Amino acid sequence: MSAGFTGQVALDGPSGTGKSSVARAVASRLGAAYLDTGAMYRAATVAVLDAGVDPEDAEAVAAVVAAARIEVGTAADTELVEVDGVDVAVRIRGAEVTRAVSAVSAVPSVRRRLVDQQRALVSAADAVVVEGRDIGTVVLPDATLKVYLTAAPEARAQRRAAQLGLTTPQEIAELAADLRRRDEYDSSRADSPLRPAEDAVVVDSTHLDREGVVDRVVELALSTVGAGT
Numbered sequence: 001m002s003a004g005f006t007g008q009v010a011l012d013g014p015s016g017t018g019k020s021s022v023a024r025a026v027a028s029r030l031g032a033a034y035l036d037t038g039a040m041y042r043a044a045t046v047a048v049l050d051a052g053v054d055p056e057d058a059e060a061v062a063a064v065v066a067a068a069r070i071e072v073g074t075a076a077d078t079e080l081v082e083v084d085g086v087d088v089a090v091r092i093r094g095a096e097v098t099r100a101v102s103a104v105s106a107v108p109s110v111r112r113r114l115v116d117q118q119r120a121l122v123s124a125a126d127a128v129v130v131e132g133r134d135i136g137t138v139v140l141p142d143a144t145l146k147v148y149l150t151a152a153p154e155a156r157a158q159r160r161a162a163q164l165g166l167t168t169p170q171e172i173a174e175l176a177a178d179l180r181r182r183d184e185y186d187s188s189r190a191d192s193p194l195r196p197a198e199d200a201v202v203v204d205s206t207h208l209d210r211e212g213v214v215d216r217v218v219e220l221a222l223s224t225v226g227a228g229t
Ligand SMILES: Nc1ncnc2c1ncn2[C@@H]1O[C@H](COP(=O)(O)OP(=O)(O)O)[C@@H](O)[C@H]1O
Pocket: 013, 014, 015, 016, 017, 018, 019, 020, 021, 022, 159, 160, 162, 163, 205, 208, 209, 210, 211, 213
């Protein structure tokens, strides 16, 4: 149902803070389109793995991604992710892709290509919620609202473990280590590192449930209506 919001909500933050689930719910509540930019970097990673290329070989990665057709949907209630016409929506969430995605997404030409595509998708919508790592800083520096989601590392690891059905202490420890590694990789890369935009509202979800975060972001988005921003 449309609530009168027009413009762009940029939702950034590290893994397991609730970006995807919150962004989808906010988009539904606002009657807005939804773009998961992480799914695009994950799809690019599928192309790299299928080509048998080392994800750390930036030149080879750039060539594979330049030639791949990556398509994502922008509806909040469905997940469409394709590489060269093949549905990869399930595969992109697998461990192999998760391990390799930060290296692929650190390659500048990969970012340029996907950022161009993201801006084109966004410009087709009157209202859109876009989630990722560099939306407020690079992709949409003039977004109507920028939110940076954070949560304590333990909470993030627990949430991700529950989502993936991991239960043993060893599995959870491995997952927490993987999150740390990816945070470090994403925050320290030269091109578009993960960080809050200066004008982002930081929302800490450690002690908020998902609905609490959704309410807060919707409230912030609606406060921009008629404010001339
Ligand atoms: N505030 C919250 N409290 C508890 N669990 C949450 C919260 N927000 C999201 N989750 C759950 O945590 C998991 C990871 O959320 P997700 O949206 O995939 O995060 P991200 O996109 O930031 O990696 C999901 O199972 C989701 O339902």
